[in-house]
Every structure is written in C-alpha cells, then in structure tokens.
Amino acid sequence: MMNVTVWNENRHEKTNPEVQAVYPEGIHGALSNFLKENHSVQTATLDQEDHGLSDELLNSTDVLIWWGHVAHEEVSDHIVEKVKNRVLDGMGLIVLHSGHFSKIFKTLMGTGCDLKWREADEKERLWVVDPSHPITKDIGEYIELEKEEMYGEHFDIPAPDELVFLSWFEGGEVFRSGCTYKRGNGKVFYFRPGHETYPTYHNKEIQKVIRNAVQWAAPVNRARPVYGNAKPLEAIGSN
Numbered sequence: 556m557m558n559v560t561v562w563n564e565n566r567h568e569k570t571n572p573e574v575q576a577v578y579p580e581g582i583h584g585a586l587s588n589f590l591k592e593n594h595s596v597q598t599a600t601l602d603q604e605d606h607g608l609s610d611e612l613l614n615s616t617d618v619l620i621w622w623g624h625v626a627h628e629e630v631s632d633h634i635v636e637k638v639k640n641r642v643l644d645g646m647g648l649i650v651l652h653s654g655h656f657s658k659i660f661k662t663l664m665g666t667g668c669d670l671k672w673r674e675a676d677e678k679e680r681l682w683v684v685d686p687s688h689p690i691t692k693d694i695g696e697y698i699e700l701e702k703e704e705m706y707g708e709h710f711d712i713p714a715p716d717e718l719v720f721l722s723w724f725e726g727g728e729v730f731r732s733g734c735t736y737k738r739g740n741g742k743v744f745y746f747r748p749g750h751e752t753y754p755t756y757h758n759k760e761i762q763k764v765i766r767n768a769v770q771w772a773a774p775v776n777r778a779r780p781v782y783g784n785a786k787p788l789e790a791i792g793s794n
C-alpha cells in the first residue's frame with residue numbers, strides 16, 4: 556500500500572457544466588476513487604493553500620499524479636521546485652494529458668513540450684509498443700477510446716527512456732502517448748489521454764494503465780547518490 560497524491564487544477568470542474576457532468580467529484584475525485592482500492596490516496600488542488608502540497612504531504616507521498624490545463628502559470632515556482640526535489644529524491648510522478656505544459660513537466664524535461672491538438676470527438680487507439688513493460692500489464696494489443704481530443708506529433712519532449720504507448724487518431728495524426736523518464740532517483744511517466752469533457756478516467760483500461768504506472772513509479776528505498784569532492788577508497792600509489 557503506497558501513499559498516492561492526486562493533484563488536480565480543478566478549474567474546469569468549477570466553471571464548465573459539461574465537465575461537472577462527466578466528473579461530478581472532479582478529475583481528482585475520479586482518479587482517487589479507483590486508486591483508493593489499493594492505496595492510501597490524498598487529493599490536492601490549485602486553490603488550496605500551497606496548492607494543497609504541504610511539506611508534510613509531499614514528503615510522505617510515494618507517487619504524485621498531476622492534471623492541469625488552464626492555470627499552469629498560477630502554480631508557484633517554489634512549489635514546483637519542491638516537487639522537483641522530491642522527484643530527484645525518488646518520488647514517482649505521473650503527468651496526465653494537458654499536464655504536458657505544466658511547470659513541473661517542462662522543468663523536468665527541459666524542452667518546450669508543445670504539440671498539435673484538435674477537439675473533434677475523434678477516435679483514439681493507443682497501441683502497446685512495449686509489451687514487456689510493467690505499465691502494460693493486463694492490457695491487450697491496444698486501448699480504444701471512442702472520443703478524445705487529438706494530440707499530434709511533433710511532441711517536443713526529449714527522447715523517452717521507454718516508449719510504452721503510441722496513439723493513432725482518426726484524423727490521421729500519431730502521438731507518443733506513454734513515455735517514461737528517470738530523473739535523479741525518481742521515475743516519471745507521461746500518459747496522454749484524459750481531456751476534461753470525455754469520460755476517459757472512467758474507462759477501466761485507462762484506470763488499469765494508471766494503476767500499473769503507480770506500481771512502476773514506486774520509489775526505490777535508497778538515499779540520493781553522493782556528489783562532490785571524494786576521498787580515495789584506497790591509499791593511492793601505495794600498491
């Protein structure tokens with residue numbers, strides 16, 4: 556049982572009845588509802604003090620899930636710095652959908668993280684391109700989503716350590732939709748689906764991927780490596 560924190564911007568849910576209808580408990584509510592079956596889950600949202608991410612909560616979080624869209628700029632830099640340091644310490648981070656433009660993801664990637672997009676109710680097929688990867692456990696050859704927003708290449712990210720899913724969209728584009736990275740002692744997974752007006756996080760296959768990703772991103776219990784000037788382990792020149 557891990558400590559999972561679900562962070563959600565929670566703005567669309569306050570203003571858009573279409574989103575409220577799909578996610579009456581918010582996207583954070585939908586994510587925490589299925590993760591609660593296996594983990595101790597806390598939620599945190601942008602408009603809370605320190606965006607809900609107190610030192611106490613961050614320090615006890617094994618895996619942090621991040622969903623944001625319209626208010627990335629409102630996330631304060633000092634909280635982003637704290638989250639980044641926790642990732643380097645070993646906390647897992649799962650960045651969902653429009654979180655590609657969050658400060659934390661852009662900081663950890665070091666690239667623009669831009670992409671093509673279109674809202675046209677089109678079909679998405681996420682192909683498993685790394686069948687040995689634990690994030691694909693119990694997933695078939697592909698996951699099909701009847702309606703989603705399109706994200707298309709080029710996606711301005713560093714080459715992923717592992718590419719787990721590749722999406723095809725009805726309109727013709729493709730997208731690297733499941734990407735893993737290692738940063739310091741921490742593991743990062745970017746997972747594309749989850750536009751706020753579609754019931755994507757109610758989809759059992761998508762839930763399975765997120766559950767698998769939480770397992771995969773679990774911290775390895777070890778201290779950060781030691782850096783800087785180092786004394787020799789043997790007496791140099793004596794043998």
Ligand code: ZN
Nearest residue numbers: 653704750751
């Ligand atoms: Zn979207």
